[in-house]
Amino acid sequence: MTFLDRRDFVKFAGAIGAGVVAGTRIFAAGAGEAGASVELEEATVAGLQAAMASGEITSRKITEGYLARIAEIDKKLNSIIELNPDALAIADQMDKERKAGKSRGPLHGIPAVIKDNVDTADKMHTTAGSLALLDAPTPKQDAFIVKQLRDAGVVILGKTNLSEWANFRSSKSSSGWSGRGGQTHNPYILDRNPCGSSSGSGAAIAASLAAIAIGTETDGSIICPSATCGIVGIKPTLGLVSRSGVIPIAHSQDTAGPMCRTVADAAAMLTVLAGVDPNDAITSAAAKEKSDYTQFLQKDGLKGMRIGVGRQYFGRNDKVDKLIEPHLQVLKDGGATLIDVTFPKLQAFGDAEFDVLLYEFKADLNKYLAGRGGPMKTLADLIDFNNKNADREMPYFGQEVFLQAQEKADLNDRAYRLALLQSKLLTQEQGIDGVMDANKLDAIVAPSGGTAWPTDLVGGDCGVFESSSLAAVAGYPNITVPAGYVQGLPVGISFFGRAFSEGTLIKAAFAFEQATKARRSPKYLPTYAG
Numbered sequence: 001m002t003f004l005d006r007r008d009f010v011k012f013a014g015a016i017g018a019g020v021v022a023g024t025r026i027f028a029a030g031a032g033e034a035g036a037s038v039e040l041e042e043a044t045v046a047g048l049q050a051a052m053a054s055g056e057i058t059s060r061k062i063t064e065g066y067l068a069r070i071a072e073i074d075k076k077l078n079s080i081i082e083l084n085p086d087a088l089a090i091a092d093q094m095d096k097e098r099k100a101g102k103s104r105g106p107l108h109g110i111p112a113v114i115k116d117n118v119d120t121a122d123k124m125h126t127t128a129g130s131l132a133l134l135d136a137p138t139p140k141q142d143a144f145i146v147k148q149l150r151d152a153g154v155v156i157l158g159k160t161n162l163s164e165w166a167n168f169r170s171s172k173s174s175s176g177w178s179g180r181g182g183q184t185h186n187p188y189i190l191d192r193n194p195c196g197s198s199s200g201s202g203a204a205i206a207a208s209l210a211a212i213a214i215g216t217e218t219d220g221s222i223i224c225p226s227a228t229c230g231i232v233g234i235k236p237t238l239g240l241v242s243r244s245g246v247i248p249i250a251h252s253q254d255t256a257g258p259m260c261r262t263v264a265d266a267a268a269m270l271t272v273l274a275g276v277d278p279n280d281a282i283t284s285a286a287a288k289e290k291s292d293y294t295q296f297l298q299k300d301g302l303k304g305m306r307i308g309v310g311r312q313y314f315g316r317n318d319k320v321d322k323l324i325e326p327h328l329q330v331l332k333d334g335g336a337t338l339i340d341v342t343f344p345k346l347q348a349f350g351d352a353e354f355d356v357l358l359y360e361f362k363a364d365l366n367k368y369l370a371g372r373g374g375p376m377k378t379l380a381d382l383i384d385f386n387n388k389n390a391d392r393e394m395p396y397f398g399q400e401v402f403l404q405a406q407e408k409a410d411l412n413d414r415a416y417r418l419a420l421l422q423s424k425l426l427t428q429e430q431g432i433d434g435v436m437d438a439n440k441l442d443a444i445v446a447p448s449g450g451t452a453w454p455t456d457l458v459g460g461d462c463g464v465f466e467s468s469s470l471a472a473v474a475g476y477p478n479i480t481v482p483a484g485y486v487q488g489l490p491v492g493i494s495f496f497g498r499a500f501s502e503g504t505l506i507k508a509a510f511a512f513e514q515a516t517k518a519r520r521s522p523k524y525l526p527t528y529a530g
Contacts (some may be wrong), residue, residue, distance in 0.1 A: 026057065026065035040065045041208045041521055045265045052098065052109050059091040059098075059109030062211075063155055066111050070158075070209050076524050079203035081181040083158040087125050090155045093120040097153070106268050106294075108153030113210040115201050116159040117166055118183070118256065119245035123143050123424035127249045129164035129178025131392055132385040134208040136374035143245025143477055144277040145214065145256050152272045157210050160200030166221060167197040168249050168361060168405075170397040173458040175199055175225075179393040183455060187522035188489055192452035193461065195228040197221040201259045202229035206490075206522055212269050213259040218249040218357065219467040220449075221256050227448035227480045227492025230519055232266045233259045235468070237284040237484065237500045238475030242268075247494060248368055250360035251282075252420060253472055261508040263435060263481060267293040270502065285299060285418070294522030299514050301507030308341035308439055308497075310446035311469040317450045319486045324447045324493060327483055330515050331445065338509070341435050341444065343470065349426040351486040353473050355419040358405045398459040421490050427474035436498055443501070443508050448480040448492030471496040479509045 011418075015091065026039050038051045040062070051057045060110045069450060074080050094109040116118065117128040119139035142150065149156065161181035167237030174183035175196030184199040186192040187207045194203045198215030205213045215222040219233045226233025234257045241256050248254055258269035277283045300384040309328060314321050319416070328338060366378050376382055383402050386393045409416070432444070448464035471478040476499050480492040491510070495505045 006333035010113050023259055026061050038062065040069060042261060043173060043208065043211060044262055045106060045211055045268050047216045048110060049106055049108070050382055052450040053103075055070055059094045059111075059155060060088060060107070060429055063087055063091040063111050063157065064320050066157060066210055068174060069207075073207050073524070074204075074209060074452065075174055076185065077187055077203045077207055078182055078184050079161055079200040079207070079209065080113065081129070081159050081161040081178070081200060082124050084156050087111070087155055087157050094153050094155060104151070105272070107149070107212075107272055107412075109155060110153070111157040111210045112149060112212045112214065113157050113160050113204050114214045115198050115387065117162060117216060117247040118146060118194055118214055120146055120156065120159075122156070124159055126159075127180055127246070128166065129162050129180050129381070131179045131375075131389060132376050132382050134180065136372055136376060139245065139372065141245070143343045144242035144275070144279065145273050146245065148272050154272075155401035160198070160204055160213065162198060162200055164195030166216065166218060166247070166249050167219070167403070168357070169399050169401055170403060170460075171395040174396060174455055174457050175461050176455070177396065177457065183457065185455070187453045187524055188230065189525045189527065191454055192489060193228070193455045195224040197450065198225045202226055202231060202233075202449045205229070205249075205259050205261055207524075208261070208481065208521070212244070214256055214273075215259040216246055216254065216256045217472060218253045219353070219464050219472040222259060223448055223468040223478055223480045223492075223494060224466050226259055227494070228452045228490060229481050230485075230490030230492075230514070230522070231259060231261050232263050232482070233257065233480050234270055234502070235478040236270065236274070236502060237289070237477045239282040240274045240282050240289060240500065242275065242280045244277055244279040248364035250357045251364050252356060252360060253475060263479075263506060263513045264294065264297050266479075267510075269295055284503060285451055285500070291503060293506055295500060295508040296503045298507050299511055300335065302331055302336040305336040305442045305508060306339060306440055307331060307336045307508065308339050308435060308441045310343070310444050310467060311340050312342055312346050313446035313465075316465045317447075318449050320450055323484045323486060323491050327493060327512070330443070330512060334511050334515060339439050339441065341344065341439055341441070343431055345426050345430055346470065349423045350469070352419040352422040352426070356416065356423055358401075359408045359411060359413065359416040359419070362405045362408050363411050373424050377525040397460055423473050427470055428476075431500055432474050432476055432496070441497070442504050443495050443497045446494050447483075450496040451486050451489040451491060467494055475499065475525070477502045479505045481509045481513050483516070484518045485520065488525065
């Protein structure tokens with residue numbers, strides 16, 4: 001089986017892409033400057049699909065173009081951990097089907113990148129960024145969400161780097177660093193952090209290294225890198241998108257979701273990802289809730305909405321407040337009624353949440369590793385591996401979270417059950433549901449968080465605030481949309497709400513996006529310019 005690791009894939013991508021890209025524009029075969037062409041920077045799913053449908057360009061040419069961009073740009077970002085050696089063959093198959101009159105839908109022939117904690121039964125590794133899983137057997141089957149993408153005609157371009165073990169190994173970690181992939185950089189200012197754990201997906205999409213991406217979230221790992229890298233991220237309701245085949249942290253919070261440059265692209269991707277998986281019982285709810293989420297892309301989607309303003313998320317960064325506050329008027333101008341709201345026990349669930357994560361991580365990861373096979377069978381094996389390979393796996397930070405999780409009992413432990421009950425009660429009934437019911441709200445809006453902090457491999461992340469935890473712990477949906485920039489660094493605005501309100505949130509997010517059009521392409525500045 002052939003694998004392309006970081007030592008090989010830039011050479012591969014450069015050779016494939018040679019002569020294909022002039023700047024960021026790809027040309028139809030033999031067309032030259034005067035012929036049909038497509039701009040890849042900021043390309044949308046709809047735009048690429050229209051170009052392929054009209055015969056202007058092929059999926060192969062688009063895939064070659066992204067490979068060439070990766071070879072040129074990712075040397076600065078380090079966002080792609082591995083390329084798929086079969087990417088061009090998949091693109092050729094999609095072109096063959098299109099030529100025969102068959103289209104699998106809106107994502108047919110569209111290249112995507114996938115976070116390296118999502119199983120693919122192909123010639124790529126699935127490692128969660130850890131060297132411990134480099135020699136693990138190839139997963140026996142694709143994760144359900146990968147199968148959904150393949151069935152929709154998506155070209156799996158490669159895997160993205162991440163915070164190792166989805167940022168659940170050390171409390172002193174640097175987001176975006178993994179033993180296998182190294183440190184990912186923020187494409188707007190390279191010495192700033194991309195946030196994690198879906199750091200590679202965020203940076204790659206911001207830099208237009210693929211059309212769409214999968215990220216995963218337990219608490220903030222889609223929302224924070226999306227906001228910090230200036231893109232759209234959707235963290236779905238727990239149960240809308242399958243968890244099977246995704247290396248876990250905690251089954252009561254884990255979910256995968258789209259990371260894209262536009263709300264429209266994210267809605268199209270969510271439509272494909274959502275579905276009932278026989279191997280993940282919680283997705284039975286998706287049978288009733290799944291929808292074509294592109295129907296909610298309405299420019300007047302804010303009209304008549306009652307939106308709560310999460311005032312507890314303001315006052316933490318003056319520059320972010322100054323940027324976000326005028327956007328509240330945008331919501332009003334779109335026809336929404338705004339109501340300031342507070343959550344009575346907003347800071348009360350953190351300890352219970354962390355306890356739940358420790359218990360579930362040990363149980364869920366042991367179950368995953370047992371099914372995966374190979375030398376790493378338990379969390380204890382991983383701890384031992386890290387100790388034996390400390391020079392490669394722990395040069396900057398340790399594994400104290402691993403050690404805490406290893407000490408936990410099984411999921412029958414009373415302390416676990418009480419912590420789970422408390423965390424859900426405080427975020428659902430006494431949190432989002434309680435506030436929304438009391439104020440008759442359709443959604444809640446807040447700054448997604450602060451700006452990207454300087455990457456610090458010595459001290460780790462500096463703890464910039466985020467607003468993602470409430471929806472994450474509740475298992476409820478959250479969407480972040482670019483809101484603008486503070487001294488060149490992206491800032492996001494979040495819309496979150498009750499379970500399975502994705503359609504409503506997409507309406508609000510799309511209307512806001514279309515009214516503001518805040519996103520700008522990164523310039524890859526090496527350091528903060530002041």
